[in-house]
Amino acid sequence: MTNDALRVLSFDEIGLSEAPENRVVSTGFALWVRALMQNWRQGTVACKDRGEMTSRSNKKPWKQKGTGRARAGSARSPLWRGGGVIFGPQARVRKLGLPQNTKKTVLGALVTERLSAGVIGALNWESNQERPKTAAAYAALKQSGLVDKKVVLFVAPDDVATYASFANIPSVRMLFFDQPNAFDLAHSDYWLVLSKDVDRFKEVASQWI
Known part of the structure; x- marks a missing residue:
């Protein structure tokens, strides 16, 4: 050409x-x-762990014994819906x-x-x-x-x-x-x-x- x-x-x-x-x-x-x-x-992908979940209360949902329910310490627990993420990705440098x-x-x-x-x-x-x-x-x-x-x-x-x-x-x-x-x-x-x-x-x- x-x-x-x-x-x-x-x-x-x-x-x-x-x-x-x-x-x-x-x-x-x-x-x-x-x-x-x-x-x-970009390397900015990140999940919140239980310590960063400010939208949920960290108060113990109910007393330890006497309710018949499983014991729970925080609504931020990764086991709960809306709780933190276990071992999720965090922002880091990938060069x-x-x-x-x-x-x-x-x-x-x-x-x-x-x-x-x-x-x-x-x-x-x-x-x-x-x-x-x-x-x-x-x-x-x-x-x-x-x-x-x-x-x-x-x-x-x-x-x-x-x-x-x-x-x-x-x-x-x-x-x-x-x-x-x-x-x-x-x-x-x-x-x-x-x-x-x-x-x-x-x-x-x-x-x-």
């Missing part, structure tokens, strides 16, 4: 080598996605890390595979710095034939205008050059970089191999 707005990037232009072995890549990819899913969790070499191996395989498939392109488009327009960004994607595809767009952290232009397009996922992740890169149909950022993409991609 090549037109005036879109230019497909090649191996010669990027200067990358072959991908690592699939066994290593698939294992590293699975570990990375698992870590991402875990780290993206998983991953070795940098593993990330590098996975990214190298992904960029090599995408270059082989011809699905990394440079978009000849510039955003309006004063008034970013989503309509203009959408028109550029439509002209390039990418409007119906899941696109990952690499942007610079300080490129606020480009980010604002593409932010409201549901099919576009934006990643900063220094913060790639395996999940978004693998679950996309096309990688896109603006023509002005091609040199920066080359520099970043060369570090993945």
Whole structure:
């Protein structure tokens, strides 16, 4: 797919080598996605135990003996309806890390595979710095034939205008050059970089191999 707005990037232009072995890549990819899913969790799920159940009285419901009923010490008991929860989940930090070499191996395989498939392109488009327009960004994607595809767009952290232009397009996922992740890169149909950022993409991609 090549037109005036879109230019497909090649191996010669990027200067990358072959991908690592699939066994290593698939294992590293699975570990990375698992870590991402875990780290993206909010981690605020929590249940109240009997000491936190302020909606129920902590007073002894009835005297210990002489009523014929089972003894009870508190309406907050987990055995009672509306009482606390025994061993329920509590808010905690669930963070998983991953070795940098593993990330590098996975990214190298992904960029090599995408270059082989011809699905990394440079978009000849510039955003309006004063008034970013989503309509203009959408028109550029439509002209390039990418409007119906899941696109990952690499942007610079300080490129606020480009980010604002593409932010409201549901099919576009934006990643900063220094913060790639395996999940978004693998679950996309096309990688896109603006023509002005091609040199920066080359520099970043060369570090993945």
